[in-house]
Amino acid sequence: MDTDKIFSKLKSILAKYELKLAVLHNKNDNYYLNTPTSDTNKKPEFFGAVQIKKSYVAFHLMPVYYYPELLDSISQDLKNKMQGKSCFNFKDTDASCLQN
Numbered sequence: 001m002d003t004d005k006i007f008s009k010l011k012s013i014l015a016k017y018e019l020k021l022a023v024l025h026n027k028n029d030n031y032y033l034n035t036p037t038s039d040t041n042k043k044p045e046f047f048g049a050v051q052i053k054k055s056y057v058a059f060h061l062m063p064v065y066y067y068p069e070l071l072d073s074i075s076q077d078l079k080n081k082m083q084g085k086s087c088f089n090f091k092d093t094d095a096s097c098l099q100n
Helices: 003-015 068-073
Strands: 022-026 030-034 046-052 057-061 087-090
Touching (some): 003 046
């Protein structure tokens, strides 16, 4: 398993939104984005992250937790990688669901 390649690919998906979000961590094994501070709650909220774990790369995306209808049109390949309500675990780079 090439965790660095998987991490880079998943990070590139989130990195497109850096200008509108706040980068909390930008390390070789942990990339973490927050929303800007909102007028409603006066603090930033977790948006998404990519983290290298022991046997997989985790991709967290909170919008799918708050808006589960976003998952209605995802591929079965991507659904199979879901762990919980907003986390996807990747062990390989050849998955068609890594196309962005």
